[in-house]
Amino acid sequence: MKETGMERRGPAELVLAAAVARRHYLAGQSKVEIADELGLSRFKVARLIDFAREAGIVRIEIVADGELDLDRSARLQERFGLRHAVVVDGSRIESSALADHLGRAAAGLLTDVVQAGDVLGLPWSRSVDVMTRSLRDLPPVDVVQLSGAMEVEGHDSSAVDIVRRAARATGGGSSIFYAPLLLDDAAGAATLRREPQVARVLAQASRVTVAVMGVGAWAPGLSTIHDAVTSADREALAGLGVVGEIAGVLFDASGTVVEPPLTERVVTISPDALRGIEEVVAIASGADKGVAVRAALAGGLVNAVVADAALADALLS
Known part of the structure; x- marks a missing residue:
């Protein structure tokens, strides 16, 4: 069976990706701010954000505004x-x-x-x-x-x-x-x-x-x-x-x-x-x-x- 990105990563890496994604998408922090806060390089943060989207940890949905789709x-x-x-x-x-x-x-x-x-x-x-x-x-x-x-x-x-x-x-x-x-x-x-x-x-x-x-x-x-x-x-x-x-x-x-x-x-x-x-x-x-x-x-x-x-x-x- 072909492995997915989720299966190739251990729990610690998955949790870290989720933590980075929460800070970036929900708290509005920049990649530099996240890197400083978590002690990571900003390149590592960027890779984790990309991985979170590719693996489905983050799903971006555009919602309706009343009756407008x-x-x-x-x-x-x-x-x-x-x-x-x-x-x-x-x-x-x-x-x-x-x-x-x-x-x-x-x-x-x-x-x-x-x-x-x-x-x-x-x-x-x-x-x-x-x-x-x-x-x-x-x-x-x-x-x-x-x-x-x-x-x-x-x-x-x-x-x-x-x-x-x-x-x-x-x-x-x-x-x-x-x-x-x-x-x-x-x-x-x-x-x-x-x-x-x-x-x-x-x-x-x-x-x-x-x-x-x-x-x-x-x-x-x-x-x-x-x-x-x-x-x-x-x-x-x-x-x-x-x-x-x-x-x-x-x-x-x-x-x-x-x-x-x-x-x-x-x-x-x-x-x-x-x-x-x-x-x-x-x-x-x-x-x-x-x-x-x-x-x-x-x-x-x-x-x-x-x-x-x-x-x-x-x-x-």
């Missing part, structure tokens, strides 16, 4: 090189309440992230709508609308409502326009995009430094755009490799933006403007959105995530 958050941030990652442990939350908890977590993240001089960009999104209801303690920054709106059962906020609510929380100005996100034909959408107010606000996307976006997966019930178009449109886009959308910006599994004729019917931020935003926070939940969120990260469409544990595990697996 700090361990998953840190691992997700490190795995994808994210600017920020916040994971909500949804195991003890009713599924009907998860969106509210994610919204509060995203609002809390914005409190940390948004600074004076920033410009906040918000599209129409069910998750963004929920988040704006929890916004508090933000500096007086302007808020810019990034897309038209959809009518969805159970959600009565327009994109204008979302932006105005956020602007009231910040005390800054709001740039808004009245338009649907998806129209029935490209000509109607083109006419709307040429409207002076719509064109002026969409052009202000270049000012946005922080944006919050929902992520839709290209599957039933996981994207308002997917559910709003015809079955022929859904099949055509699936055939082009579309796996998700952010405010109507479609992308494939590599995160490459896909621009079929359907996109000409959408009133929203351009893909180039989206990529130009310094920090784009995605709010999403559920393992079934893993492919879409992973693709959005790969394509650089988002660089920060607020997610539940199920989605985080799907991304980390």
Whole structure:
């Protein structure tokens, strides 16, 4: 049988390693202080600390902070090189309440992230709508609308409502326009995009430094755009490799933006403007959105995530 590090050491050495580890990790003593106190060389102390971790005498655990899963958050941030990652442990939350908890977590993240001089960009999104209801303690920054709106059962906020609510929380100005996100034909959408107010606000996307976006997966019930178009449109886009959308910006599994004729019917931020935003926070939940969120990260469409544990595990697996 192969020997472990514990088996190769005698009891005295194991107890010494434990004593050194207690002083270092629990009492906060430096290696030099421990060496002086125990009459050891600091190199011996360093070796004992390393041994204590390798042998399992010391186990380092990152604990949760309330409903925030700090361990998953840190691992997700490190795995994808994210600017920020916040994971909500949804195991003890009713599924009907998860969106509210994610919204509060995203609002809390914005409190940390948004600074004076920033410009906040918000599209129409069910998750963004929920988040704006929890916004508090933000500096007086302007808020810019990034897309038209959809009518969805159970959600009565327009994109204008979302932006105005956020602007009231910040005390800054709001740039808004009245338009649907998806129209029935490209000509109607083109006419709307040429409207002076719509064109002026969409052009202000270049000012946005922080944006919050929902992520839709290209599957039933996981994207308002997917559910709003015809079955022929859904099949055509699936055939082009579309796996998700952010405010109507479609992308494939590599995160490459896909621009079929359907996109000409959408009133929203351009893909180039989206990529130009310094920090784009995605709010999403559920393992079934893993492919879409992973693709959005790969394509650089988002660089920060607020997610539940199920989605985080799907991304980390």
